[in-house]
Amino acid sequence: MTNGTSSAQPLLLKYTCLGCHGMGGSQKIAYIGDIPVPQVLHTDPSGDLAGGNFAYITGAKQGNGTNPNRFGHNVIELGEAFRETAFGNDPPGHVHSFYGVDVRKYLSCAGYMGCHGDKRYYDAPQGTAAIKGAHHNNLNGKIDPPGTANPPGYYYRFLQGVKGYEISDWQNLDSTHHNEYYGSTSAPVNYGSFCENCHTSSGGVLARYGTISNFCATCHGNFHQQSTVGTSSPWLRHPTDVVIPNTGEFGNYTVYDPSVPVGRTYVPSSPSSTVTPGQDVVTCLSCHYAHAGPYPSMLRWNYSNVEAGRGSVSGCKVCHRNK
């Protein structure tokens, strides 16, 4: 009864994660019965959902580059043929090693070496088992639960601990219709310097501060922590969870551009078309897709085409307006 395998699935499910959410069909929102199911691997020419599309890795959709592995997170559910071959054992920017474990073999949709679901425990399961109950106690719209110990269904897109506003059709379409990502107001949180910034006392993983960038940092901490990013200009790496200045070139980003989304320092009840420099923040997702996209480094635009001094206001220059 299961998708592509004869073995039984955890939670008595018929399908795996991708079995439901990566059917590879031509619709970005497919239906199982009368249930709309957001697709993260599809060939719909009308566009992708907010998190991107794993089809750029598999080749079902054509990306801009010669190495499809650079287009997204190579989750093992895609199959052995699409496993990452570069890097070492650890994700790029990881603060410390996975103690000899080759994470490329285990990066999963959910679980201890995945993104979704509850991974607060060292022995948390992988795959669908990690999101037990989430589909049935899922909240939507404004996601701002107290604390971090609720079931994964209580958090933004089942990302344990993360807050945000979930747009109902999973699509960042325009300035008025999009998810809202949660960010913090201060310089980069001191990710990585203290175990509890990313870990629980039981050895699991948790984005304690609830921001989307804090969540990314649990795997890519060196791209976010103060000691490797800096605390103010001149930065050593591009900062996240830092306020977009309301001075100079940054002050001109005032209308929400879904191709360069900003984070909010609060969890809104609805999407806003306004960007407020001096208040809104840079997030990892300001530049990157979460799942996969059509450009190398999972970027939202073709970085090799963004030029200083000429060209349109797009990509980096949506914020860096005068570059």
Added chain:
Amino acid sequence: MKSYVRFLTFTLVLPILIFTVLLLVPDVTYSAITGVCSTCHTMHNSFQGQPMAKYSNGTSKPTPNPVLLITDCIGCHSGPVGDKSTYGAPIVYHTSNPGGTGPGKTLAGGDFYWVAQSGGDRKGHNVAGLANQDTLLGFTPPGWDPNATAGTKHVVAPSGWTQQLTCYGTYGCHGWSDGINYGLKGHHSNLSGALTSSDIGNASSVGASYRFLLGIWGYESSDWQWNATSATHNEYYGVNGNTNYSNKHTISYLCAECHGVFHSQTGGSSPWFRHPTDIVLPGTGEYANYNNGSGYSLASPVARPAIGSSSSSTVTPGDASTSNGAIVMCLSCHRAHGSEYDSILRWEYSNATQAGCKVCHTSK
């Protein structure tokens, strides 16, 4: 009728159309520097899990550089041959012997190649990363006088220098000077051509200054004098009688920020105690025949009392007010970065030919 329509088109419709198009253009002020962001910057110092940053010599550097740069000043502005590096930046440090200074060999400032060689202390500024500390001088520049340029942005403590000269910052020449780590931060706000901004109050002023020399005026030759002629070259700003440096925009003022004694203790008039700068080249005697009347000399250039919108081949000794005037400056004799000659001179002093001192001192 047709001519009337044509008249209306060109005098009324077309201007309105152009104006409308301009209004629709996004509110963007572009800088002089152009190019793909990724040529110079790396967002996370990571590519396929490997560091992107590089040391000056091009080898991989595990730690990131400030301002998310792939490499540092020297790394960007060095190369084996030619005028531009692989980053598209003007080369100030040739890693191979350029065979001398001047057009087709080095850019206007000369080259750090010679000071970087063993025993080359006298042939350039001993910038950290390019050359070791000067074995004779130590950290402190010769002629250093913090009182010569009161109000300087280069705020080295009066007690003396505690570190080696750098490209930019408090202990350097370029960029914003209040703090060594603030960086240059001028490439994206860079202006070109004639630069005469009076604003030196903030870091963005760097880009509006001549060659990122904060507050200094001048005209920037677009090719940094790689193909210079007597008509196409940089123009330096100078002021006649600027002995107390009340004018802080001259190129000689910049030099005096580190070498003040050479400027504050000249004697004021002939007979001089030290060779003066920021003084008009006399229009009398031997000076009137500057460069044998052949105009601007690239070997012994003069500064201008006014910066024009283009460079000029005309030099008028005695003129202390126009863009064709002639003001003696430090760079009349010295290169800014380095040269093949001792004392960073533009020529061989011990064997001065017409190309040297005698471009001005024509009867000597």
